Amino acid sequence: MSGSWDDPPAAPPGPEYPRPHDDPLPAQHSALATTEAGRRTRPPWKLGIALRFAALLASVAILAYGLNTLHESRTHETRATRSAARADRDLTRAQEQERIARSDLTAAQAALADFTLAAQGAADASAQLISVEAALTDRLAKLRAAGSSGDFATYNRLVDELNVSVEAIRVAATNLNTPFTSLSRALTGLPTARCSGPVATPVQFVPYGNSGLRCARIPVPLDYSHPRASTLTLTLVMRPADDAAQSKGPLVLNPGGPGGSAIAFLREASLLLPADVLRQFDLVGVDPRGVGQSTPVDCADNLDPLFDNRLTDPEAPVRIAALRRVQALIEQCRHRSGAILPFLDTTSAARDLDRVRVALGKDQISYLSFSYGTYLGAVYADLFPTHLRAAVLDGAVDPKRAQRTVSLSPGGSNFVDAFDAAMAACATDTTCPFYSGGNPRKAFDTLMASLTVQPLKVGARELGTGLAELGVISVLYEGTDGWHRLTDALAHAALGDGGPLLGLSDGYAGRRKDGSYNNELEAHYAINCIEVRNRPSPDAARRKIKNLGSLGLFDTADLMLTLPCAFWPAPPVRQNRTINGTGAPTILIVGNAGDPVTPIENAEELKNALGGSVLLRWEGDGHTVVGRGVACIDDAVTAYLVDLKAPAPNTSCPA
Numbered sequence: 001m002s003g004s005w006d007d008p009p010a011a012p013p014g015p016e017y018p019r020p021h022d023d024p025l026p027a028q029h030s031a032l033a034t035t036e037a038g039r040r041t042r043p044p045w046k047l048g049i050a051l052r053f054a055a056l057l058a059s060v061a062i063l064a065y066g067l068n069t070l071h072e073s074r075t076h077e078t079r080a081t082r083s084a085a086r087a088d089r090d091l092t093r094a095q096e097q098e099r100i101a102r103s104d105l106t107a108a109q110a111a112l113a114d115f116t117l118a119a120q121g122a123a124d125a126s127a128q129l130i131s132v133e134a135a136l137t138d139r140l141a142k143l144r145a146a147g148s149s150g151d152f153a154t155y156n157r158l159v160d161e162l163n164v165s166v167e168a169i170r171v172a173a174t175n176l177n178t179p180f181t182s183l184s185r186a187l188t189g190l191p192t193a194r195c196s197g198p199v200a201t202p203v204q205f206v207p208y209g210n211s212g213l214r215c216a217r218i219p220v221p222l223d224y225s226h227p228r229a230s231t232l233t234l235t236l237v238m239r240p241a242d243d244a245a246q247s248k249g250p251l252v253l254n255p256g257g258p259g260g261s262a263i264a265f266l267r268e269a270s271l272l273l274p275a276d277v278l279r280q281f282d283l284v285g286v287d288p289r290g291v292g293q294s295t296p297v298d299c300a301d302n303l304d305p306l307f308d309n310r311l312t313d314p315e316a317p318v319r320i321a322a323l324r325r326v327q328a329l330i331e332q333c334r335h336r337s338g339a340i341l342p343f344l345d346t347t348s349a350a351r352d353l354d355r356v357r358v359a360l361g362k363d364q365i366s367y368l369s370f371s372y373g374t375y376l377g378a379v380y381a382d383l384f385p386t387h388l389r390a391a392v393l394d395g396a397v398d399p400k401r402a403q404r405t406v407s408l409s410p411g412g413s414n415f416v417d418a419f420d421a422a423m424a425a426c427a428t429d430t431t432c433p434f435y436s437g438g439n440p441r442k443a444f445d446t447l448m449a450s451l452t453v454q455p456l457k458v459g460a461r462e463l464g465t466g467l468a469e470l471g472v473i474s475v476l477y478e479g480t481d482g483w484h485r486l487t488d489a490l491a492h493a494a495l496g497d498g499g500p501l502l503g504l505s506d507g508y509a510g511r512r513k514d515g516s517y518n519n520e521l522e523a524h525y526a527i528n529c530i531e532v533r534n535r536p537s538p539d540a541a542r543r544k545i546k547n548l549g550s551l552g553l554f555d556t557a558d559l560m561l562t563l564p565c566a567f568w569p570a571p572p573v574r575q576n577r578t579i580n581g582t583g584a585p586t587i588l589i590v591g592n593a594g595d596p597v598t599p600i601e602n603a604e605e606l607k608n609a610l611g612g613s614v615l616l617r618w619e620g621d622g623h624t625v626v627g628r629g630v631a632c633i634d635d636a637v638t639a640y641l642v643d644l645k646a647p648a649p650n651t652s653c654p655a
Contacts, residue, residue: 132168192264195235195293203359205238213266214238218359220289220352222343232340234352235293237263239270239283248642249362249389251281252353254288256371256395258346259523261285261292269368272627274638281366281641286356288376290337290344290526296519297340297526299333303517306564307509309455309464312556316546323545327538327567333522334569341570344526346402347577350380357387364389366641370624371395371598374589375402378579378610385583390644392637394590395624396603399579402531416553418476418596418621422483433484433491440487447494448553456498463498463505469557471504476596479622529568533575541566579609587613588640588647590633593655594621614646620655 139162146155195215197206208215215237221227241247255265266285270278287294306329310322333341353376357365366389369377374393381388423441426432436443448465455462471489475482489500505511510518529535536544541563551559581587587610591603600617607615618625618633625633632653639645 135168136162192237192261192267192292195237199233201355201359202361203236208237214240216359218355220355222340224348224351230339232289232295232343234286234289234295234356235263236284236286236356237266238285239266239278241282242279246280247282248280249282249364249366250284250357250360251277251366251368251641252284252286252356254286254367254369254373254376256369256373257291257520257524258288258372258376258527259291259520259525260373261287261518261520263287263292269627272629274627274634276638276642284356284360284365286353288349288523288527289352290340291523292519295340297333297344297522298336298519299522299525300329300336301516303329303509303511303521304515305329306521307467307470307505307560309462309466311545311560311563312452312465312548312551316548319545319548320542323542323563326563330564330567331569333526337526338569341526341568342530342573344523344570345530345573346376346379346527347383347573347575349376349527350383353380354384354387363387367391368626368641369393370626372397372402374598374606375399377587378581378606379577381581381584381587381610382577382579385581385585388584388587390585390641391587392590392626392641393587393606394626395595395598396589396591396606397598398602398605399609400605401602414594414596414599415473415476418479418594419472419553421594421621422476422480422486425480425483426487432487434487434494436494440490443494444490447490451493456493456496458498458502461502463493463502465551466556466560467505468493468498468501469554470508470560471501473554473557474504474508477623479592479594479596479620481622525564525568526570529565530570530573531575532565533572535565535568535572536562538566581610581613584610584612585644586646588637589613589615590624590626590637591615591617592621592623592625593617593619595623596621597623614649614651616647617650617652618655619652 139158143155143158143162146152146158193209193211193215195206195208195217197216198204199217199219201218203216203218205214205216207213215235217233217235219231220234222230222232238250253262253265253269254260255262262285264285266283269283269285273283287296289295290297305322305325308322308325310318311326313319313322353365353367364387367377367380369392371394374395375397377391377393378399381391420441423444426434426440427438429435432440434440434443448468451463451465451468455464472486475486475489478485485504489504492498492500506513510520512518544559589603589607589610591598591600593600603615603617607613616633616636618630620630622628626637627634630653636647636651636653640647
């Protein structure tokens with residue numbers, strides 16, 4: 001059928017005329033014949049329309065049926081596609097959970113092995129100390145007898161022996177430090193249990209394993225400018241106060257980083273904080289957004305390309321190829337965690353803390369933080385000054401610097417001075433493992449130069465200059481307490497054994513023995529790279545690598561640690577805040593005179609920014625001090641937290 005159902009009907013055919021060779025009929029018969037013939041040869045036009053309309057309806061019905069069948073087919077296909085996508089997501093999630101579980105198991109096994117070795121070392125060192133003390137006691141008894149009898153020859157010999165015994169006791173006591181430090185490191189290496197509580201507000205606490213602690217999960221807005229849209233999950237773990245009747249409420253903890261897990265830190269805090277603090281506060285570890293168990297950032301299973309020795313290779317094409325691998329790794333962050341990356345800023349994390357306060361049903365919280373956590377605390381004090389009961393900020397970050405530089409890098413800190421102090425002390429001590437004829441600094445430069453040309457093989461891995469510098473930096477955090485471990489690791493490396501120094505580097509980067517990484521490094525970059533205003537551009541990073549010149553002390557580590565921000569797949573946040581904490585209570589800032597990470601000048605700048613705050617100074621070294629057993633500091637912090645009695649201005653505690 002040509003045309004559509006609404007075309008006008010075709011005109012009936014005209015009369016047929018006889019052809020010239022036909023015999024004509026009489027006129028009357030001719031007219032009748034013509035009429036009859038017309039009736040026989042032309043169908044009724046109404047019937048034609050009906051037939052055409054019926055055919056059209058049939059076609060429409062067939063088309064509708066086909067379209068409906070196609071729609072149903074596509075609907076089934078869409079549902080099948082969605083089901084397949086959902087199944088893929090579930091499978092991916094299950095595989096990720098399995099990977100985390102396997103990695104946690106490996107970490108637990110490794111930590112247990114380290115813990116066992118450290119415990120054996122502590123037992124051996126303790127036995128040695130007991131033996132030396134017994135010998136000293138025996139000599140003292142003999143000395144007393146010789147003095148009473150007037151046997152001065154024996155008396156003088158015993159005095160000489162006692163001098164040796166005193167030195168032996170000092171050495172034996174010092175030998176206890178290493179295994180006890182190893183015990184502490186093994187403890188921090190243990191994975192944390194996973195909270196199984198529902199995501200709900202108000203908070204619904206459930207038992208946290210068999211530890212006696214409790215945990216909960218709460219939803220918070222992903223984007224506080226659109227609070228009713230998507231959410232992410234915060235996880236918190238609470239250690240109830242030892243004396244519930246005296247509880248001063250929650251003391252929220254943050255270990256710094258950024259990227260440090262407060263839940264993991266809670267285990268350490270429970271051992272190190274003063275007894276009165278543990279007795280009168282509910283310790284609350286809240287993993288910030290993107291960290292640990294709070295919708296964590298996930299970029300890649302293997303972060304080794306970030307520390308590739310070839311980033312500083314003598315050949316420019318080799319360096320550029322290594323940089324491309326760094327860029328490709330960072331691009332994976334977009335694919336795995338792109339939805340949350342723009343919203344991991346410190347201001348949002350501070351707003352999260354107030355959601356935690358509300359979820360706990362409290363009018364105010366107390367806060368104890370370290371390093372980057374001091375910046376988070378300062379932002380919270382600025383946003384919610386009346387919601388803060390008390391705050392201790394240890395290892396303070398200058399707020400202006402926090403918005404300007406990549407805080408994980410050694411640039412702008414005092415690592416070089418701290419390292420030179422360690423080498424100077426080693427140069428005057430013949431028992432120092434890296435004594436090197438009284439010139440350990442020169443020996444170190446020689447070692448670094450050799451690692452640049454020929455990295456040390458450590459199993460299937462290599463220790464190059466960058467990883468070696470990271471290992472050194474990790475121990476400088478500890479101040480003089482870490483010098484023996486530092487010089488011992490350097491001595492091993494100088495003899496061709498890079499294992500100890502590589503182990504220090506792995507601890508700093510969060511690399512586990514199975515090659516996986518914890519979340520800390522990824523979370524650090526996710527938070528830090530969107531906070532800094534002057535992060536390098538991709539072109540600047542390429543120019544830097546292409547035209548790489550000579551590098552000084554810690555420049556290689558600094559380069560490796562800053563490159564990821566050049567390619568970070570989320571824009572920097574706009575920061576126009578001037579932090580002053582107006583309306584907040586008196587805040588206690590703690591600073592170390594010899595802090596290589598956050599120099600004392602940072603603490604002074606934060607004190608100036610937070611009007612009415614008090615600076616408590618320690619004349620010691622290392623990064624942060626609260627909980628390290630310095631009585632002057634811990635007593636002042638306890639009095640402040642418990643009774644809200646801040647120390648007098650300009651109070652200083654001796655080293």
